[in-house]
Amino acid sequence: MILDIRNEDPMENSFLIRTENLVKTYPMGQGKIVALDHVSLSFKKGEFAGLVGPSGSGKTTLLNIIGSLDVPSQGSTLVLGKKIEDLSHKKASELRNNHIGFIFQTFNLLPVYTVFENVEFPLLLQRMTSSERKKKVMEALGWVHLADRTKSKPAQLSGGECQRVAIARAIVKMPEILLADEPTANLDAKNSHHILQTMEDINRELVTTFIFATHDEKVIQYLRRKILLVDGKVARDEVIENPNNKRTVP
């Protein structure tokens, strides 16, 4: 059964995501590491926000919890009206499949699938008809300008093209939330800007909420909200007016 969270109108207060006093610890030998330390944040629909900070500051951990890939040790996370810590594996899978898209640093494309099949995959899980799937896949590939590479395998694509396929795979199901973990870390400057411009376009056109985890300056230039995490705590949360003015595009 697919969750129909959209019909529940969870955004009475217009927040898509809300974390309250979020704590995440990992066991380490006899003691434990605190990855997130009482993090309270909210994200509205259509935000283009980034979790920034040095390695080990808790960016990916927070992204994973929001994406229902992990659960907090303490505190609560409300995503589209659902408490992440209360979701079963199955419900969490349904939430991810229907409402959350992921973009990874290493693209994580399925190597034996073609571009078309990779993008089609999330739709297969939604049991769509073949013609519907084809239409949506071609639309998504159109967004990332890869409609002519449907039959290529990931090994035949450049890094930039792979990440564009990953974006297409993430947006093909029209998710409310798109989580991108270091999406430009394996790309050169030119490709990074292409990718970011594409994401910005998608955000503007489809009103998809983007949350990045990054320490890449190129990505930070595009953010409209920058949340600085240091040692698992929110050190600064700022809204950036006119990020376009600060950009240096190659």
Place this chain on the structure above:
Amino acid sequence: MIIPRLALRNLFGAGLRTWLNVAVLSFAFVAIIWTQGLIEGMNRQIMHDKIDAEYGGGQYWNEHYNPYDPLSLQDAHSKLQKVLQNMANKGQAAPVLILQGTIYPDGRITPVLLKGIDPSQSLLSLPSQFLDQNIEEIPALIGSRMAKNSGLNIGDVFTIQWRDSYGTFDALDARIMQIMNTPVASIDSGQIWIPLKRLQMMAQMEQEATLIVIDKTVMEKTHIPGWTFKTTDFLLSDIKSLVQTKTIGSSIVYVILLFLAMLAIFDTQVLSIFRRRKEMGTLMALGLPRFKVIQLFTLEGAMHGVLAAIIGAIYGIPLLIYFSSKGWAMPESIDSFGFALGKKLFPTYSAGLVIGTTILVLLVTTIVSYLPTRKIAKLKPTDALRGKFS
């Protein structure tokens, strides 16, 4: 239907890795069916040959006759009862008189069993008609094994010594009239066939026999005093237990073949799960529940078995049909098996063998595919995405 579809897509997408596994597994499939069919065919062939050349529809034994005790032969003979004589006259029974004797080919002393049989009998597939000769020497028929061991050839004359019913030693010359090629060693090795009447005369055992072979068509086997009826099942029991031993041997080959094929699948699965952790994490991140990831990987492994069955059928069926019609040539040394084997074996493939093997291989493939995938159940998506196990 999403999981079978994805499994199939992954399987074909894996290319050479898949086809290597399928090749090994399909070879195991065909080899298992072929070897089991060969054993089954050998089994049938042995029974068939033994019945045709030696046992017929069963035998009446003299009550003192013990085939495992040569000393019993001295007393194991008596006159045929009227009912047996009538059957012999009608061609429904073939009396055989057995005596111990000695031959001297090229001056070498060789102990033999002298077997007397009616040259006109047609009950056993024995070329006894060659004994129907009016010559000075005793006409003799031997098998190719006996000829090889004694160095005797057609036309050779040699001396036979025996003891008659009174214990008196006597000797006469015999001439080899024919050397027969028979798959049944127990009517060949160490045996000399001569005309029944001649042997009865030589041994002073007129109208007597040691055993009487009954035709397969005779259904009613009456109790005859002084004679014990031995069914073909009883007569074949030794062979059956010998075949059983060979079957156990071939079953070991069967298990080894299956084990090798399963090892390939298990290895592939373990490697897959180890190498594809990130892929698993991605699948989970994209919304595939954990139990479906387990299903997917198990099915991928199990589908190797299905593909192997299809590929095996493509090249295996013509191959197996060819062998079952043309036979499998046996080497010369096959006599050391100790039982009747033709120069060619014709494998027999029963539906039970083919279906049973297919089900077994598919079942075992699924189990060995599932075993390593259980590890996925403990896998956290975040760890999988980082390429490590929890």
